[in-house]
Amino acid sequence: MEFKEATLEERHMYYKKEWKIKDLPDFLIDSLKYRExxxxxxxxxPKDRYETFNSVRDFERFMKIKAPYAAYSSISYYKKPGKRENWMKAEIVFDIDAKDLKVRRCDCTPGNICEICLGDAKELALTIIDSLRSNFDLKNIFLVYSGRxxxxxxxxxxxxxxxxxxxxxxYVTASHVPKxxxxxxxxxxxxxxxxxFTFSRIKDIRSKEILKNxxxxxxxxxxxxxxxxxCVGxxxxxxxxxxxxxxxxxxxDGKVTIDTKRILRLPSSLHSKVSMICKLVKxxxxxxxxxxxxxKFRT
Incomplete structure (x- = not known):
């Protein structure tokens, strides 16, 4: 599939005919008034910052009228989200972008994606989720397709x-060799x-013995x-x-995880750069x- 940028007309078509407020995850609807x-x-x-919404109806009206090129929300909860003041708490997030994977099964050049590396990104995400569950006993975990x-x-x-x-x-990315x-x-x-995951995808292995085995x-x-x-020393x-x-x-992207004031692409919104829907994965x-x-405008 070719990933094309959405036109302004296509964006309005999506938000007018296809986008529905019910596609916004409950965890965002329930905390709407605390999010930037x-x-x-x-x-x-995202130059239009510090927007706040006190009701689902106001948010729905905004999205349908503006049909934004991209929409984001804070991972943080604030008592005063319009000023990003009085921080309360924040989701822990991990950002896996298929176009930036250091190892992948496909031959995509950096910055590009295909069905194969999107599959690699999902496999990596599920591996990390498994570690979060089994090692930290975390249960309230959501997976969102971000568009890329x-x-x-x-x-x-x-x-x-x-x-x-x-x-x-x-810990969950295994960034250090254990003793x-x-x-x-x-x-x-x-x-x-x-x-x-990683070793199976490394391409610049020179040893024929390692490649064979x-x-x-x-x-x-x-x-x-x-x-x-x-087979080696x-x-x-x-x-x-x-x-x-x-x-x-x-x-x-470690910078995303450690930043408690990060903004993330909004589930249900359109990733206009590639004309894909950012979507909560069920x-x-x-x-x-x-x-x-x-x-639908692509089908």
């Missing part, structure tokens, strides 16, 4: 007040899963076998593990953005 909303009206960035990737939005009440989020990011790679659970298990290497590590990389093994950890650290496993997030 931001809008890009011409494709030059995925946002993970964590709304467990106890998590909303955490201000230093860098350690959580490093004990073979412990059954905890961080070593997270690292092994992320190693499998790549699938077996991954299988052995997931099975916690010490001989998972017995110890120093090479350490270098490979370090390289994978460094790639892992850049698979999601069935994580089966969701296909090229079938479920395409506006």
């Amino acid at each position: 909303f931001c809008f890009d009206h011409d494709g030059n960035g 990737g995925y946002h993970i939005r964590v709304l467990d009440e106890e998590a909303l007040y955490i201000e230093d989020r860098s350690k959580i990011f490093d 004990d790679l073979f412990m059954l659970h905890g961080y070593p298990e997270v690292f092994r899963r992320m190693f499998a 790549r699938d077996e290497i991954i299988k052995r590590l997931l099975d916690r076998r010490i001989d998972f990389l017995d 110890e120093s090479t093994k350490r270098r490979i593990l370090k390289n994978v950890a460094e790639i892992n650290a850049g698979l999601a 069935n994580w496993e089966s969701f296909d953005p090229l079938k479920e997030a395409v506006p």
Whole structure:
């Protein structure tokens, strides 16, 4: 599928005929009056900032009349959202953009996306969600298709007040090599899963022996076998593990996670740059953005 920029006419068509307020997730509707909303009206960035809405009706009217090029909301809750004052709490979020993936199965050039790398982005998102659930016991997690990737939005009440989020990011993205790679659970298990994701997609592997045995290497590590990389020396093994950890650290945008005052693209809004709908994903496993997030003016 070719990703084309939406025209002004197409934007108005989408917001007038297709967009519905009920497509806005409940977690945003319920906190509407505590959120800052931001809008890009011409494709030059969200310069319309500090917008607030006291009612769903007001918000619905605004969206249908303005048909914004892009719409965003704060991940933070404020007592005075119009001034971004009196911060209350904020979602923990992870931003995975398919166009920026450091490793991918496809041959897309940087900045471009296709069905394959969108699939890679979803697999990465689900891997991170699994780690958030199993290691932090977080349950109130939402997955949103952002138009060119995925946002993970964590709304467990106890998590909303955490201000230093860098350690959580490093943990679930497996940004460091664990001291004990073979412990059954905890961080070593997270690292092994992320190693499998990343190592399976690295393209600049020069060793023919590693390339030939790549699938077996991954299988052995997931099975916690010490001989998972017995085809290379110890120093090479350490270098490979370090390289994978460094790639892992850049698979999601860490700046987004640690910034408690971030704005995120609004679910249900149109990503006009690529003419795709930013959408709350209900069935994580089966969701296909090229079938479920395409506006009607493209079909």
